[in-house]
Amino acid sequence: MAAKSPLSRRGLLLSGSLATAGVLAAACTSEKEPSAEASSGGRAADGPQKDKKVIFVVHDKNPFFAPVQRGFEDFGLIMGWKTQFIGPPAQDTQKTVELQASALSAKPDGVIFTRIDETSFDANIKRATSSGVKVILSNVASDGYEKLGVGFVGQNFVNAGDACGREIARCAKERTGKSDGVIVCGNFAPGSTALEQRIQGIKQGIGAYNKENGTSFTTEVLVTSTDESKAVAAIDAKYASAKGRIVGWAMAAFDHQYVATWAKGKNLVGKFAVGGFDLIQPVLDGIKDKSIDFSLGQNPYAQGWIAAALLAEEFDPGYPARTYDTGAEVVNAANIDAVAAREARFA
Template identity: 55%
Template sequence: MSQVSNPTSAGPSGRFSRRGILGGGVTVLAAGALSACKSSTSSAEAGSGSGGAQKGKKVIFVVHEKNSFFPPVQKGFEAYGKAMGWQTQFTGPATFDQSTVVNMMQNAVNAKPDGLILTRIDDTSYDGVIKAAQAAGIPVILSNVASADYEKLGVGFVGQDFVPAGVTAGEQILKHIAKQGRRSGAIVIGKIQAGNSALEQRGKGIKQAVSDYNRAHGTKFTTEDLIVGTDEAGAVSKIDGRYSRDPHSVAGWAGTAFECQFVATWAKSKNLVGKFANGGFDMTSPVLAGIKDGSIDYTIGQNPWAQGWVAAALLAQQIDPGYPSFTYDTGAEVVDSSNIAAVSAREAKVA
């Protein structure tokens, strides 16, 4: 998923950048937003949005795991839905399980909603559900993760361009390692799930950045993957196990999601903060707190609010008047000590 060269128009793939959309390049989405804002005005008085022709429409959003990343996504989705007068449902398993996710998505299709938003974290497992929805005349858009060849399904996607975002993350971890004067060592690439295409692509980008840095600077950094899961106790145990095997080899921990918060918890408990660089992705409360107290050096944001609000807006234009969706890149925002106060204040509004 690459950015288009002209951000105010779509290329053959139908992709748009955030800058193009926000700059006025997409009249349809702007019109949808205006409609939502008008509905919002009436909802302040009546307690529900008018939504025009879409009032009362049922829209379901199913994610692969309702972990700590998703509350802003849910709030963005529900805010747009309220403005349109939709009946909204945001659902997903508490912890990831492939068969459970597929069943929940199929149940959503069986409920015959007017629109459906899904996460697609691998290349094949969810395609049957997507095709079943389309066969039933249910508009579908993907959010957060789309995976390879999603375009062939005829659906749009709202989310990050993962490999370039991984490159950005790799550049950040190397910048903070350089402050320690190191020229070699392992950069441990953390992952909360195996096989999640977003995490794999971010990891690929981190490795690309490290390789490029080594060539440019004559350094000898290596990379290795570590699956830690989403449970903090289990993650801390795996992090401690890797570090204990060879403490001096670790130059930095580069998460592909919010693994850096687990590294911070562990490092603080062991008085190891500052012995290595630590960063990752997402803007969960523990991650932002870690940047504030110095146990995390950076994180890469991906505008979760947009993954709810913009996905809903694009779905709305599919529902009525029937415009197709496209791809919207939610970006790779670098958050560190220089902007943590402003970002924390913003994220507190949608946590």
């Protein structure tokens, strides 16, 4: 198969998803086979793993996953694998279960799955491992994944939330000059292990900052949305009801972009601190124009590349995979230019 054009977040967002094994290579998929370049010169593509079939199934094929897909496909190309990267266009647990089942019906050598809760995907994971298909979890694994005997590549969400909590408290004090007030914790997917644990960590980090700095910031959770208009409406309603008590917004995912959009529309930029997670383009733009104070990255490229590498070592020589923490990189005005240049390859 001819080499495809470089993956972009925009291209990923536009791609669709289908749920049957017979169409895994259609619009929702990215199937890549070894190129002539990858197979030349005695590189790894000529080795014992050449032509292994590996399928990566995510729970929500949104722009965040563009670098995950790139890392996965870059590693697969070196190894000479046949790769596919699939997922529903928006978070949909049942559709993801169906896509996982379809992937397993395609008889792959290995799969990489996300596991966004503690039960929904376990039947497919057990089906894979019992049939000899190697499994690695990526991006989110949820509690109890170790009992399934699989490795995981992704962020420690409580620790990352703690870092976010300390940073939002620091920025709130700097932005407002206040030592008390409400920091709103946004969650666009209640029940998601990753987001719930991040909020747990945010509260923990704010509490630690209070203890260390003599402040008394409190927290309130707000359910937002991945839909911009719904998110902005929820943010606006929360601010209106808070009667000036809000000193910061700490979103558990990339919905701080919507806080920035709303704040700019209301001429409120600088009246409170704004932070959250992930490095999609609207977030990077917000840090540049100072409507967002910071965002925490989680090295999504590694969630593709390292997850594939752990799978490869399970194939040959047979080392069992363990956990790899992709960290919590704080991105703010001090390093935004360098980070934006790095992330531009996925824009």
